[in-house]
Amino acid sequence: MLDLSYMFKDMTERNIKRTNPYSGQSEMLTKDEAELYDQIKQDEYLGNSNLVQVGLDKFSRLNAKAYMTLLD
Numbered sequence: 001m002l003d004l005s006y007m008f009k010d011m012t013e014r015n016i017k018r019t020n021p022y023s024g025q026s027e028m029l030t031k032d033e034a035e036l037y038d039q040i041k042q043d044e045y046l047g048n049s050n051l052v053q054v055g056l057d058k059f060s061r062l063n064a065k066a067y068m069t070l071l072d
Contacts, residue, residue, distance in 0.1 A: 020070045027066040033059070037070060 014028040040055035060067040
């Protein structure tokens with residue numbers, strides 16, 4: 001059997017730091033979680049409230065602890 005786990009390590013490893021701009025608390029996120037967080041913050045800035053809500057819902061299901069620290 002061929003081991004390809006080394007190719008997917010970055011996708012599952014929480015090695016990207018994001019910090020709540022209001023509380024100063026930080027969380028370590030996966031690549032997908034960090035991209036979603038960045039998209040939520042961009043949608044907030046642009047005033048896309050529907051997209052923000054969709055992103056928040058998805059993020060809360062992916063990583064509830066980080067959601068409470070970064071976005072709640």
